[in-house]
Amino acid sequence: MRWWDLDAVMELERELFPEDAWSRGMFWSELADARHPLASRHYIVAEDGGEDGAGRLVGYAGLAAIAGTGDVQTIAAARDHWGSGLGGRLLADLMRQATAFECHEVLLEVRVDNLRAQRLYERFGFEPIGFRKGYYQPGNVDALVMRMTEPSSVQGTTTDG
Numbered sequence: 001m002r003w004w005d006l007d008a009v010m011e012l013e014r015e016l017f018p019e020d021a022w023s024r025g026m027f028w029s030e031l032a033d034a035r036h037p038l039a040s041r042h043y044i045v046a047e048d049g050g051e052d053g054a055g056r057l058v059g060y061a062g063l064a065a066i067a068g069t070g071d072v073q074t075i076a077a078a079r080d081h082w083g084s085g086l087g088g089r090l091l092a093d094l095m096r097q098a099t100a101f102e103c104h105e106v107l108l109e110v111r112v113d114n115l116r117a118q119r120l121y122e123r124f125g126f127e128p129i130g131f132r133k134g135y136y137q138p139g140n141v142d143a144l145v146m147r148m149t150e151p152s153s154v155q156g157t158t159t160d161g
Contacts, residue, residue, distance in 0.1 A: 001031060001043035001060055008057035009045065016076050019139040030062055030073060040065050042097040046077075046086055061090040065101035070094070070151060072108035075117075087120050095124070098151040106151050109143035111136055121146050124154050 001009065006027055013021045034041040043062040047055035058081045062073040072094055077086040098106050109132060110117050126146040135143035148154075 001027075001034070001045045001062070003028070003031060005045050005057060005060070009060050012057060012060070012076055012078060016079070020136040020141070022074065030064075040101070041073075042094065042101075044090065044093055046090060048081070059086050059090055061094050063094045063097055063101075063106075065098060065103050068102060068104045070098035070101060070103035070106035072106060082116070087117075088123075091120065091124055092154060095148075095151040095154045103151055105147055105149045107145065107147050109135055109145055112142045112144050118144065118146075121148075124148060125150070 006024060009027060010021075010024055030041050031043060033039055034043050041062065041064050044060065045057050046059035048058050049055060059075075059077040061075040064071045064073050072091075075087065075090055075094070077084075077090065095106065106126075108121065108126065110121065112131070126148040128144055129147045130145045132143040132145060134140045
């Protein structure tokens with residue numbers, strides 16, 4: 001993900017997460033620590049081929065890594081790509097990067113009402129470890145905290161998502 005992707009990222013972000021979408025500033029802040037020798041962030045985008053060959057942004061994902069622990073910051077796939085395996089490919093890329101960052105575990109938060117995402121994470125080996133009450137604002141929705149140890153074990157995963 002680069003700065004020039006942000007218009008399309010923000011459009012998809014608002015569509016998929018209308019109540020608790022990240023701001024443009026939040027993405028800028030993350031990208032500021034993604035492209036230098038000591039970077040602790042990794043952000044990617046996915047594009048489809050597009051009828052005109054230009055490609056449309058259909059997904060994105062981001063990972064933070066600090067002191068051997070990775071944290072999935074965000075992951076999103078356009079609704080018309082649900083069930084296509086895109087979510088799994090994005091998550092697999094984050095796990096490869098977590099391994100490159102030498103993470104021994106990866107954490108994430110997921111809305112308690114997002115069962116589709118929870119199933120994807122479970123297929124990758126994430127396990128529930130707790131809750132964060134009122135984590136998603138302004139809707140005051142709880143988050144399920146999940147953890148996976150051994151992110152290197154899923155490097156070749158192509159699980160549908």
